[in-house]
Amino acid sequence: xxxxxxxxxxxxxxxxxxxxxxxxxxxxxxxxxxxxxxxxxxxxxxxxxxxxxxxxxxxxxxxxxxxxxxxxxxxxxxxxxxxxxxxxxxxxxxxxxxxxxxxxxxxxxxxxxxxxxxxxxxxxxxxxxxxxxxxxxxxxxxxxxxxxxxxxxxxxxxxxxxxxxxxxxxxxxxxxxxxxxxxxxxxxxxxxxxxxxxxxxxxxxxxxxxxxxxxxxxxxxxxxxxxxxxxxxxxxxxxxxxxx
Amino acid sequence: xxxxxxxxxxxxxxxxxxxxxxxxxxxxxxxxxxxxxxxxxxxxxxxxxxxxxxxxxxxxxxxxxxxxxxxxxxxxxxxxxxxxxxxxxxxxxxxxxxxxxxxxxxxxxxxxxxxxxxxxxxxxxxxxxxxxxxxxxxxxxxxxxxxxxxxxxxxxxxxxxxxxxxxxxxxxxxxxxxxxxxxxxxxxxxxxxxxxxxxxxxxxxxxxxxxxxxxxxxxxxxxxxxxxxxxxxxxxxxxxxxxx
DNA sequence: TGGCAAAAATGGTCTAGACCAGTTAGCGCC
DNA sequence: GGCGCTAACTGGTCTAGACCATTTTTGCCA
Numbered sequence: 001x002x003x004x005x006x007x008x009x010x011x012x013x014x015x016x017x018x019x020x021x022x023x024x025x026x027x028x029x030x031x032x033x034x035x036x037x038x039x040x041x042x043x044x045x046x047x048x049x050x051x052x053x054x055x056x057x058x059x060x061x062x063x064x065x066x067x068x069x070x071x072x073x074x075x076x077x078x079x080x081x082x083x084x085x086x087x088x089x090x091x092x093x094x095x096x097x098x099x100x101x102x103x104x105x106x107x108x109x110x111x112x113x114x115x116x117x118x119x120x121x122x123x124x125x126x127x128x129x130x131x132x133x134x135x136x137x138x139x140x141x142x143x144x145x146x147x148x149x150x151x152x153x154x155x156x157x158x159x160x161x162x163x164x165x166x167x168x169x170x171x172x173x174x175x176x177x178x179x180x181x182x183x184x185x186x187x188x189x190x191x192x193x194x195x196x197x198x199x200x201x202x203x204x205x206x207x208x209x210x211x212x213x214x215x216x217x218x219x220x221x222x223x224x225x226x227x228x229x230x231x232x233x234x235x236x237x238x239x240x241x242x243x244x
Numbered sequence: 245x246x247x248x249x250x251x252x253x254x255x256x257x258x259x260x261x262x263x264x265x266x267x268x269x270x271x272x273x274x275x276x277x278x279x280x281x282x283x284x285x286x287x288x289x290x291x292x293x294x295x296x297x298x299x300x301x302x303x304x305x306x307x308x309x310x311x312x313x314x315x316x317x318x319x320x321x322x323x324x325x326x327x328x329x330x331x332x333x334x335x336x337x338x339x340x341x342x343x344x345x346x347x348x349x350x351x352x353x354x355x356x357x358x359x360x361x362x363x364x365x366x367x368x369x370x371x372x373x374x375x376x377x378x379x380x381x382x383x384x385x386x387x388x389x390x391x392x393x394x395x396x397x398x399x400x401x402x403x404x405x406x407x408x409x410x411x412x413x414x415x416x417x418x419x420x421x422x423x424x425x426x427x428x429x430x431x432x433x434x435x436x437x438x439x440x441x442x443x444x445x446x447x448x449x450x451x452x453x454x455x456x457x458x459x460x461x462x463x464x465x466x467x468x469x470x471x472x473x474x475x476x477x478x479x480x481x482x483x484x485x486x487x488x
Numbered sequence: 489t490g491g492c493a494a495a496a497a498t499g500g501t502c503t504a505g506a507c508c509a510g511t512t513a514g515c516g517c518c
Numbered sequence: 519g520g521c522g523c524t525a526a527c528t529g530g531t532c533t534a535g536a537c538c539a540t541t542t543t544t545g546c547c548a
Contacts, residue, residue, distance in 0.1 A: 012532090013531075013532070014531075014532085036498065037498080037499070038497090046532080046533085047532060047533045047535095048535090049533070049534085050531080050532060050533080053531085055499095057433055060433050060449070061433055066498095066500090067498085067499075068498070068541075069499065069500095069539070069540030069541030069542075070497095070540075070541050070542075071497090071498060071499080071541090071542095072498090184479065185451070185478065185479035186451075186474065186479070187431045187449045187450075187474040188305055189301055189305055189449075205304070205431045205433075205449045207429070207431060230431040234428050234429065234430050256500080256501060256502090258501075280528065280529085281529070290503085291503045291505090292504080292505090293501095293504085294501080294502060294503080297501085297502095310530090311528085312510050312511075312530060313510030313512075313528050313529065314510075314511050314512075314528060315511090315512095315527090315529080316528090
């Protein structure tokens, strides 16, 4: 079998298949369909499982997307996501896309030990939990959960359904400006909870940004956790030396 | 088969296996060994491939590590990696670990179109390319490549082998303080080039931080790209509102 | 010509091996 | 007791299906 030039000695076959595919799809437009798994297995004289492993890596790398029953397609390019303290709405606008959000679920529940610690509350204190799906140009790019103290923001879960921007809502309706924050960045494979609304495979790597935001008095007012499609979003941060 | 309580209706079997394992390993110490794939397949009355899929996801999630020929083990907890403009050395020290680095390769080559554009050079201008493996407490956590203008930093590839910190070296020997930077954050599965020195599986998701650093005159002096083990490192950033 | 149902095609899940590559343990010998 | 070699055990790769779930296409009928 000759694929993508002679393979290096001892290269796994699935990796050879992957290189072959990468070379092929790099000249295709996003949205183009790729040969089916069974076709590739026949063409490349290998098993469907081996082809699937190569495809799975390309999906994880953000190069391909798969849709069950439909086919495999070349993926769309990524959105650059700046890490600075602005609302989702502002950030999507700054990227040149149209922001929107869909409230998936809201709850009022007791904080519990962990949330209480991070929000400066007692474990019995009530908090709002808000789950939203975030869009750029009607394309889902992130699933987000955030928690805020219920007593400080009464009626928040009703209001949020009418407002596009949480940060704007806190400022306008509750007189609370978010001034400082801290964010943690990790990767995690999408569970069904994120995969389904995002339209990605379970297990697809996501960029998970956890944040703790403070008001101008340094009081924590919001916890958040956002799962970004890592195939559609690149995080970017601007830095200045701390020496000065 | 009864695993981890009754599974939800229509849950894939590999996912049931995964939940079972998660429950089990959450009470184990890092470094503990987990039952072998073949044992799990027999215990859970499933195929080894199904067990492998569950394990693969837990590895990607940073919960487990596998070593060919040896076994599967509970993973060590992650290092928090602050995103601010400091050298690797400073950042590892700030996390309470002992930093060290191993130079893997150095080259002097023509910049080419892409590097030239980002470094403000002509494509023919020479640059140094330096590849290093970075350690925290003798544990490899990142593979790094950086490019710097050769004419501005003559002899850099010789000097870097004697210095632990590139940023300190630029400041002390070349009078260049890095004052500003921009970083992009993505995920990518590890290729053999990163996987091998990092001791992870090919395909394991990594956190890739690309950066462009500037001196106090705003001249780009360094490009860098660092592949972090996403199972060992969590990125963190401190934010301030841009409204003020 | 349009709508509906069924068939076909797609990716997803699962099974059961065989064989390869790396590591560890045990045994034998010095 | 230590060293070297071999066997056994581990994860890694590959094959070849079967069957499931979803989507698309095709054919038929009104």
